[in-house]
Amino acid sequence: MHASTKKTYLAGLLSGLALIVLGFALPDWLLFTVTKAFGYGLVSLGIITLMRGGLVSFGQGLVYCIGAYASGLLAVHAGVTEAPLLLLIGMAASTVVGLIAGPLIARYRGIFFAMLTVALSMVLYGLLVKMNSIGGSDGFTLPEPTFFGWQPTVETSDLALYVLAAIVVAVAATACRLYYDSMAGMLALAVRENELRVEYLGSSVFNVTVRNFTIAAALAGLGGTLNGMALGHIDPLFSFWTTSGEFVFIAVLAGHLSVSAVFVSSLILELVRSFSNRYFPETWQLVLGSFLIAVIIFLPGGIGSLWERIKGGRKPTGQKAAERAAEEGRAAP
Amino acid sequence: MLDVITILVDGVVYASYLFMVALGLTLIFGVLRILNIAHGSLYAFGAYAAATFTTFVPALGLPPEFSLIAMFLAALAVAIVLAPILERGLLRLFYGRDEVLILLITYAVFLVLEDVSKLIWGVQPYYVFEPRNLFGNVEIGELFYVGYDLMLIALAAVAGLAVWLGLNKTKVGKIVLAVIHNPDVSACMGVRVNWVYLLAFFVGVFLAALAGAFTSPLISVQPGISIPIIIASFAVVIIGGLGSIPGAAIGALIVGIARATAIYEFPAAEVFIIYFVMAIVLVFRPEGLFQRTQARKI
Amino acid sequence: MSTPSNAPTILEAKDLQKRFGAVVAAQDINIAVGLGDKLSLIGANGAGKTTFMNIVTGYLKPDSGSILLEGDDVTKLNPRQITQRGVCRSFQIPQLYEPMTALENIMVAFGASGRRFSMLRPADDAETVDQAHAMLKRFALDDYADRKVSELPGGVRKLLDIAMALVRRPKVLLLDEPTSGVSVDEKFPLMETVMEALSTEEVTVIFVEHDMDIVTRYSDRVLAFYQGQVIADDDPDEVLSDPAVQKYVTGSAKGGAAKEEAEA
Numbered sequence: 025m026h027a028s029t030k031k032t033y034l035a036g037l038l039s040g041l042a043l044i045v046l047g048f049a050l051p052d053w054l055l056f057t058v059t060k061a062f063g064y065g066l067v068s069l070g071i072i073t074l075m076r077g078g079l080v081s082f083g084q085g086l087v088y089c090i091g092a093y094a095s096g097l098l099a100v101h102a103g104v105t106e107a108p109l110l111l112l113i114g115m116a117a118s119t120v121v122g123l124i125a126g127p128l129i130a131r132y133r134g135i136f137f138a139m140l141t142v143a144l145s146m147v148l149y150g151l152l153v154k155m156n157s158i159g160g161s162d163g164f165t166l167p168e169p170t171f172f173g174w175q176p177t178v179e180t181s182d183l184a185l186y187v188l189a190a191i192v193v194a195v196a197a198t199a200c201r202l203y204y205d206s207m208a209g210m211l212a213l214a215v216r217e218n219e220l221r222v223e224y225l226g227s228s229v230f231n232v233t234v235r236n237f238t239i240a241a242a243l244a245g246l247g248g249t250l251n252g253m254a255l256g257h258i259d260p261l262f263s264f265w266t267t268s269g270e271f272v273f274i275a276v277l278a279g280h281l282s283v284s285a286v287f288v289s290s291l292i293l294e295l296v297r298s299f300s301n302r303y304f305p306e307t308w309q310l311v312l313g314s315f316l317i318a319v320i321i322f323l324p325g326g327i328g329s330l331w332e333r334i335k336g337g338r339k340p341t342g343q344k345a346a347e348r349a350a351e352e353g354r355a356a357p
Numbered sequence: 358m359l360d361v362i363t364i365l366v367d368g369v370v371y372a373s374y375l376f377m378v379a380l381g382l383t384l385i386f387g388v389l390r391i392l393n394i395a396h397g398s399l400y401a402f403g404a405y406a407a408a409t410f411t412t413f414v415p416a417l418g419l420p421p422e423f424s425l426i427a428m429f430l431a432a433l434a435v436a437i438v439l440a441p442i443l444e445r446g447l448l449r450l451f452y453g454r455d456e457v458l459i460l461l462i463t464y465a466v467f468l469v470l471e472d473v474s475k476l477i478w479g480v481q482p483y484y485v486f487e488p489r490n491l492f493g494n495v496e497i498g499e500l501f502y503v504g505y506d507l508m509l510i511a512l513a514a515v516a517g518l519a520v521w522l523g524l525n526k527t528k529v530g531k532i533v534l535a536v537i538h539n540p541d542v543s544a545c546m547g548v549r550v551n552w553v554y555l556l557a558f559f560v561g562v563f564l565a566a567l568a569g570a571f572t573s574p575l576i577s578v579q580p581g582i583s584i585p586i587i588i589a590s591f592a593v594v595i596i597g598g599l600g601s602i603p604g605a606a607i608g609a610l611i612v613g614i615a616r617a618t619a620i621y622e623f624p625a626a627e628v629f630i631i632y633f634v635m636a637i638v639l640v641f642r643p644e645g646l647f648q649r650t651q652a653r654k655i
Numbered sequence: 656m657s658t659p660s661n662a663p664t665i666l667e668a669k670d671l672q673k674r675f676g677a678v679v680a681a682q683d684i685n686i687a688v689g690l691g692d693k694l695s696l697i698g699a700n701g702a703g704k705t706t707f708m709n710i711v712t713g714y715l716k717p718d719s720g721s722i723l724l725e726g727d728d729v730t731k732l733n734p735r736q737i738t739q740r741g742v743c744r745s746f747q748i749p750q751l752y753e754p755m756t757a758l759e760n761i762m763v764a765f766g767a768s769g770r771r772f773s774m775l776r777p778a779d780d781a782e783t784v785d786q787a788h789a790m791l792k793r794f795a796l797d798d799y800a801d802r803k804v805s806e807l808p809g810g811v812r813k814l815l816d817i818a819m820a821l822v823r824r825p826k827v828l829l830l831d832e833p834t835s836g837v838s839v840d841e842k843f844p845l846m847e848t849v850m851e852a853l854s855t856e857e858v859t860v861i862f863v864e865h866d867m868d869i870v871t872r873y874s875d876r877v878l879a880f881y882q883g884q885v886i887a888d889d890d891p892d893e894v895l896s897d898p899a900v901q902k903y904v905t906g907s908a909k910g911g912a913a914k915e916e917a918e919a
Binding site: 029205207225 | 764823
C-alpha cells in the first residue's frame with residue numbers, strides 16, 4: 025500500500041480511537057454538543073468537497089433534510105431503531121437524491137449554482153411544511169435508537185450515540201482525505217482553478233461536479249440522520265436556507281485544506297451557539313455574522329490554512345514549495 | 358369573479374412592495390455585481406425606522422398626513438446611515454474577488470443586521486396602523502379595498518419609473534450605465550467609479566427601506582420580517598433576470614400573483630410555489646426572462 | 656485527398672464553411688494533413704486561422720463541411736472528445752493551474768488522460784511523479800518543478816502549456832501562437848526546445864504563427880489565410896514568395912494591401 029495512504033488510514037484509526045476514549049471523560053451536555061458538531065461537520069465536509077471543485081452550495085439543507093426524514097420516517101413507521109442501519113438508510117436516500125439532482129445542476133457555476141441549490145432546498149421546505157401527514161411544520165419525534173440490539177439507558181444514550189458518531193466521522197474523514205489526496209481529488213482542484221484546461225486535457229468537468237455533489241449528498245445524509253437522532257426530533261427547518269448557511273459558515277471557517285479543521289470549526293460553532301443561547305440569546309446571529317466577516321477578511325484560507333502553515337505542507341510533491349513559502353511567510357500552495 | 362379580483366388586487370399590492378425591494382436588489386447587482394442577501398434586512402430596518410419616525414407626528418402635533426413624510430424620511434435615514442457603512446466600510450474590501458465570497462459577506466451582514474435591529478428596537482412587535490386609514494376605502498366590483506394598499510401600487514410604479522428615467526435620461530444615469538458596462542474604461546475616462554458604486558448602493562438601500570417603511574402599516578413590525586422578503590425578492594430577480602428593471606417588475610407580478618393565488622386557492626402550496634417557479638426558471642432559462650447577465654455555465 | 660508529403664492522411668478538412676453574420680470566417684476550406692507534417696498557418700488577424708483551429712478542436716461547429724480524423728467524422732464532437740481522440744492544443748495565453756506547481760500541472764495532465772480506476776490512486780504516486788518529471792525534463796523545465804506556476808516567467812509558462820498538451824501523446828498537436836508574448840531573443844530557443852521535445856515521437860504539428868522566420872525554420876508546409884480562404888498551400892519558400900501572400904499577409908516587397916488601399 026502507498027505510504028501516504030497508510031499514513032491516512034493510521035491517522036483515521038487513531039483519531040477515531042482517541043475520540044471514543046475522550047467520550048468516556050466528557051459530561052453529557054458536552055457529548056450532545058459534540059455529537060451535533062459531528063453531524064454538522066459531516067455536511068460541511070461535503071461542502072468542502074464541492075468547494076475544492078470551485079462551487080459553493082447554499083442548499084445542502086436539501087440532502088441533510090432528506091437523510092433525516094428518510095431514516096426518521098422508517099424509525100417511526102416501520103419500527104427500525106437500529107442506529108447503524110438508520111445511518112445507512114439516511115445516507116442512501118440522500119445519495120439517490122444527489123444522483124438525481126446532481127446532473128441537473130452540475131452545469132451551473134458561481135452564484136447561479138448557489139441560487140439553484142437554495143431554490144431546491146426551499147422547495148423541499150415548502151413541501152414538508154404542508155405535509156401534515158408527516159408532522160407539517162412541527163415535524164416529528166424519533167424513538168430512542170438501538171445499537172446492534174442493545175438499548176442504552178438514559179444515562180448511557182448520549183455516550184452510545186457519540187461513540188457511533190465518532191466512528192462515522194473517523195471513517196468519513198479518512199475516506200475524504202483519501203479522495204482529496206487521490207488523482208481524482210487533484211483533478212477536482214484543477215477544475216476549481218481552470219475548467220477550460222481540464223476539458224482540453226480530456227477530462228469531464230461535468231463528471232467531476234456530479235461526483236463531488238453526490239459525495240456531498242451522502243455526507244449530508246449521514247449528518248442529517250445523526251443530528252436527527254441526537255436531537256430526537258426532525259422538522260422542515262432542516263431544509264431552510266438559514267440552516268444551509270450554517271454549514272457554509274463552518275466550511276468557510278475551516279477552509280478547504282484540512283479535514284480535521286472542518287470538525288474543529290463545527291465544534292467551535294456549536295460551542296459558541298450553546299454559549300450565546302445561554303448568555304446572549306438575542307445576539308447569537310450578531311456573533312456568528314461578525315465572526316464570519318472576520319474570518320473572511322483575516323483568515324481567507326480558513327483554520328486549515330493555519331494548520332498547513334505550521335506543518336509545512338501535506339503533499340510530498342508540494343513539500344519543497346510549501347517549505348520555501350513557509351520560510352518566506354506566505355501561505356502554502 | 359370576486360375571487361379573481363381579490364387575488365389580483367392582493368397579488369399586485371404584494372408585488373408592489375416586492376418590486377421596490379427587488380428593484381434595489383437588481384440595481385445593486387447590476388452596478389456592483391453583488392447579490393445582496395442582506396437586502397431584506399434593509400427592508401426590515403425601513404419598517405422599524407418608520408415605526409419610530411411616525412411616532413413623532415402626533416408628538417409634534419402634526420396632522421396624520423405627515424406620517425407619509427415621516428415614512429419617507431425614515432427610509433432616507435436608513436439609507437444615509439447604512440449605505441456608506443456597508444458599501445464603503447465593508448463591501449468595497451471585496452471588489453474584484455470571487456462573487457461567491459461577497460455572497461458570504463452579505464449573508465454575514467444579514468446575520469448581523471438581524472440582531473442589531475433587536476438591539477435597537479427590542480423583540481416586541483410594533484404597529485403602525487394609523488396611516489393605513491389615510492386613503493379611505495375604494496370600491497372595486499362589490500368589495501371594498503383599503504385605499505392605502507392601492508397607493509402602494511402607485512408608489513411602486515413611481516419608484517420604477519423614477520429609476521428607469523434616472524438611468525436612461527439623466528447624465529448621472531448614463532454614467533452609471535457606462536460603469537455597469539465597463540468600470541475600468543469608465544475610470545480611465547475620469548468617472549469617479551467609487552462614487553457611482555456608493556450612489557447605486559445608496560439608491561438600492563433606499564428602495565428597500567422605502568418599501569419597508571410604507572409597508573409597515575400592513576404588517577406587525579417584528580424580528581424576522583426580513584426573511585420572507587429575502588426569499589421572495591431573490592425569486593423575483595432570478596425569474597426576471599439579474600440586472601433588469603422590467604424583469605424585476607414582471608418577476609414581482611408573477612411572484613405576487615402566484616402567491617396570492619396560492620393563498621386563496623391552494624393554501625398548501627404557498628412557500629413551495631415561489632421556489633418551484635424559481636427552480637424551473639433557473640433550470641431552463643437561468644438568465645431570467647429578460648436577459649441581461651449571462652449565466653455562468655460550462 | 657493526398658497530402659503533399661505523401662504521408663498517410665491523419666486530419667482532413669472538407670468544404671468547411673463558417674460565417675459570423677456578415678463576416679466570412681471560413682470559405683471552401685479543403686486541407687489534408689499528413690502524419691508527421693509540420694504545418695504552419697499564417698494570415699492577418701481575422702483571416703480565419705483561429706476559426707479553423709477552433710473548428711478542428713471542436714470549440715466551434717462549421718455551418719457546413721466536415722473534419723475527418725483518421726477517416727472518422729469528428730465534426731460534431733466537443734473539445735473534450737476531440738482531445739480524447741488524440742488532437743491536443745496549447746493556448747496563446749497559457750491556460751495553467753496558477754496556485755499549483757509546474758510538476759503538479761503536468762501531473763494533472765497525466766491524471767486527466769488516465770483510465771477511470773487509476774484516478775483512485777494517490778496523486779503523489781511514484782510512477783506519476785516520475786512520468787511528470789520526465790516530461791518536464793523533455794522541455795528543460797525540471798528546475799521549475801516545485802515552483803508555483805503563477806510565479807514563473809512568460810517563456811516558461813508557454814513551454815509548460817505546450818508540455819501539458821503533449822502528455823496524452825497526441826497524434827495531432829495544435830500550437831496557438833507558441834512564440835507570441837515571448838521576447839525576440841527567446842523565440843528561437845523556445846521553438847528549438849519544443850521541436851527537440853517533439854522529435855522523440857511521430858507527431859503532426861500545426862501551429863499558428865506571425866513570425867515568418869519561425870515559420871520558415873520550423874515548418875515544412877505553410878497555409879496562408881485571407882478572408883476565410885486558403886490562398887496558398889506549399890512549402891515555406893514558395894508561399895512566402897507568392898505575390899498574393901506578400902500582398903495580403905506578409906506585407907513585404909510591394910508595400911502590401913493596406914498601403915494600396917490607403918493610396919486608392
